[in-house]
Amino acid sequence: MSSAKNPSAEAAVLRANATFYRAFTRGDFPVMSALWAQHAPVTCFHPGSTLIRGRQNVLSAWRQIIAEPAPFEMRCDHATVQLYGSTALVTCYEGNGEQAAHLAATNVFVLESGEWRMVHHQAGPLARPLSAATLAASSLN
Amino acid sequence: MSSAKNPSAEAAVLRANATFYRAFTRGDFPVMSALWAQHAPVTCFHPGSTLIRGRQNVLSAWRQIIAEPAPFEMRCDHATVQLYGSTALVTCYEGNGEQAAHLAATNVFVLESGEWRMVHHQAGPLARPLSAATLAASSLN
Numbered sequence: 001m002s003s004a005k006n007p008s009a010e011a012a013v014l015r016a017n018a019t020f021y022r023a024f025t026r027g028d029f030p031v032m033s034a035l036w037a038q039h040a041p042v043t044c045f046h047p048g049s050t051l052i053r054g055r056q057n058v059l060s061a062w063r064q065i066i067a068e069p070a071p072f073e074m075r076c077d078h079a080t081v082q083l084y085g086s087t088a089l090v091t092c093y094e095g096n097g098e099q100a101a102h103l104a105a106t107n108v109f110v111l112e113s114g115e116w117r118m119v120h121h122q123a124g125p126l127a128r129p130l131s132a133a134t135l136a137a138s139s140l141n
Numbered sequence: 142m143s144s145a146k147n148p149s150a151e152a153a154v155l156r157a158n159a160t161f162y163r164a165f166t167r168g169d170f171p172v173m174s175a176l177w178a179q180h181a182p183v184t185c186f187h188p189g190s191t192l193i194r195g196r197q198n199v200l201s202a203w204r205q206i207i208a209e210p211a212p213f214e215m216r217c218d219h220a221t222v223q224l225y226g227s228t229a230l231v232t233c234y235e236g237n238g239e240q241a242a243h244l245a246a247t248n249v250f251v252l253e254s255g256e257w258r259m260v261h262h263q264a265g266p267l268a269r270p271l272s273a274a275t276l277a278a279s280s281l282n
Contacts, residue, residue, distance in 0.1 A: 040225060047268075048268030051221075080194075082182045084227070091261075108230060124266065126189060
């Protein structure tokens, strides 16, 4: 299992990750649907919830969640990528609009038909909201 | 990215996942250390906490957490595997001893030197503890 750096793949994964939060913010279901893997198995843990398994179930839940676009940006702070061949792991913090980030998230992508597509998402609460200033001042940045 | 079933690989991943919870329960740092990847990049989100990055930092945190072995089994309920080539994703629910599971977890493994080794762990609270009876009665099982 290679862990060699691959800047162009990392950039492509970060673009896919940004697409996820943009679709969430805009309530753009077609983009959200296209982002999730078509063939590879998919799962999702929404905060506090039990596992949702399978493309149809995962997207049905997202359709409900984004039916009303959020009145703020679903922000993803400090997204970082780890590449494992044709699988990529993104970790980040999620916040609403200008508010401090309140969730920690793991997003997993696989390379499918030449595109990085999402196969798993877990978000869970941070014990203390994490402001941009805290992030900038910490070793996290 | 293949999503074909591979029962022997899935069984090996589940054994590695079980090793993680056994090392946690027993406070067995050498086993915990051997389980985490030696070369591939590793990260960890403990419940409520910010990201820990890098083998040394991740294991330093685990050393502290398991310094006093838990007085109960760190239970992993309903572990299921998704294989993406030489990367594997395990989802499960974590509970203490006989108590209902109170955390949802994502554990990511990669095949390194012929062994499935952990590269990422995220655990976050469930909104409602999940008893074995609830699991058995639900479509989760």
